[in-house]
Amino acid sequence: MTVRFGVIGTGAIGREHIRRVEQRLSGGKVVAVTDISLDAARRCIDALQLDARLCESEDEVLQDPSVDAVIITSWGPAHEGSVLKAVAAGKYVFVEKPLATTVDGCLRIVEAEARTGRRLVQVGFMRRYDAGYVALKREIESGRYGAPLMVRCVHRNAFVDERYTTDMAVLDTLIHELDVTRWLLGDDYASVQVLYPKVTRHAHAGLQDPQIFNLVTQSGVVITAEVFVNCQYGYDIQCEVVCEDGVVSLAAPQAVDIRHAGLHARPVMQDWKFRFVDAYDAELQDFIDHVGRGAEPAGPSSFDGYIATMVGEACVFAQGKGEWVTISHQEFSRIGRL
Numbered sequence: 001m002t003v004r005f006g007v008i009g010t011g012a013i014g015r016e017h018i019r020r021v022e023q024r025l026s027g028g029k030v031v032a033v034t035d036i037s038l039d040a041a042r043r044c045i046d047a048l049q050l051d052a053r054l055c056e057s058e059d060e061v062l063q064d065p066s067v068d069a070v071i072i073t074s075w076g077p078a079h080e081g082s083v084l085k086a087v088a089a090g091k092y093v094f095v096e097k098p099l100a101t102t103v104d105g106c107l108r109i110v111e112a113e114a115r116t117g118r119r120l121v122q123v124g125f126m127r128r129y130d131a132g133y134v135a136l137k138r139e140i141e142s143g144r145y146g147a148p149l150m151v152r153c154v155h156r157n158a159f160v161d162e163r164y165t166t167d168m169a170v171l172d173t174l175i176h177e178l179d180v181t182r183w184l185l186g187d188d189y190a191s192v193q194v195l196y197p198k199v200t201r202h203a204h205a206g207l208q209d210p211q212i213f214n215l216v217t218q219s220g221v222v223i224t225a226e227v228f229v230n231c232q233y234g235y236d237i238q239c240e241v242v243c244e245d246g247v248v249s250l251a252a253p254q255a256v257d258i259r260h261a262g263l264h265a266r267p268v269m270q271d272w273k274f275r276f277v278d279a280y281d282a283e284l285q286d287f288i289d290h291v292g293r294g295a296e297p298a299g300p301s302s303f304d305g306y307i308a309t310m311v312g313e314a315c316v317f318a319q320g321k322g323e324w325v326t327i328s329h330q331e332f333s334r335i336g337r338l
């Protein structure tokens with residue numbers, strides 16, 4: 001069946017997801033749209049020439065019986081309320097990260113979903129659908145290189161604007177590494193330490209940039225993740241896994257190799273939208289494929305969203321301290337895994 005989507009939030013990624021459902025993917029259609037700014041939602045419907053209803057509120061979207069699933073792409077603090085209402089209405093949910101901005105909010109979602117007895121929610125951790133990360137996981141799991149011992153991650157953006165704050169380095173940026181590294185290793189985090197290097201002159205006043213996050217997993221793997229959001233030269237994502245008998249690294253995405261004027265070079269992508277465009281397509285297509293045949297979504301779950309926010313909160317707590325902070329796993333055993 002065609003999955004009929006309601007969309008809540010028509011900002012940057014909301015419009016991108018609508019465009020991919022309507023123009024690139026198969027099996028989905030956007031039938032209802034809303035945003036906190038109705039003008040923005042109306043402009044989106046007009047600009048993308050959607051055959052979709054403009055709804056005055058998310059409640060109107062969720063009460064619409066012709067809506068099978070919702071895409072929630074409003075700003076983070078609004079996610080929890082929308083997801084809870086959608087789950088209560090029995091709709092399938094594709095929600096952008098973060099699942100919710102607080103650990104308690106994530107738990108409320110995990111528990112509400114568990115009470116329905118089925119999986120309804122998928123979180124937009126699209127890196128799990130990136131061909132490079134998928135290949136990296138396959139190599140690690142082959143066992144050919146022995147056990148992973150250390151991971152080195154790099155997350156660099158060319159620049160950020162004045163609204164970007166020091167804690168956003170975790171909740172907006174590092175959160176992708178927190179999810180994908182846990183998925184790659186099949187291992188949970190035990191502790192974190194945050195180091196503050198000398199601040200770049202390109203950071204606006206009050207922003208700590210770059211930052212180094214050292215994480216240790218329960219099995220003892222040490223992960224060093226650099227977040228540097230004013231690196232100037234582009235959007236650069238790296239991941240290297242050092243194992244007992246070899247090293248596996250994330251290959252650079254489709255890029256040309258240039259030999260010119262005494263240099264051997266490869267262009268660096270400038271924007272996350274381009275770097276992960278195929279992964280965004282793949283995650284949403286997977287959601288459509290499952291929901292369309294009446295199956296539960298198979299991508300990152302509300303539990304994964306909960307873990308990312310919980311570990312993220314520990315990282316934020318560790319910021320500015322320089323000390324190791326234990327990541328509490330009490331909640332893990334309380335609710336179990338979905």
Ligand code: NAP
Pocket residue numbers: 008009010011012013014034035036037040058073074075076078096097098124125126172272
């Ligand atoms: P954005 O451009 O600011 O869009 C957010 C939209 O939601 C805006 O139109 C905003 O309206 C609207 N909104 C705010 N509160 C709302 C509410 N209560 N109900 C309905 N709409 C509401 O931000 P964005 O870049 O698209 O990001 C949206 C979400 O996607 C964020 O959670 C972000 O972290 C996530 N994201 C994920 C990725 C990824 O790689 N997976 C990439 C980018 C973004 P106003 O503009 O009027 O406030």
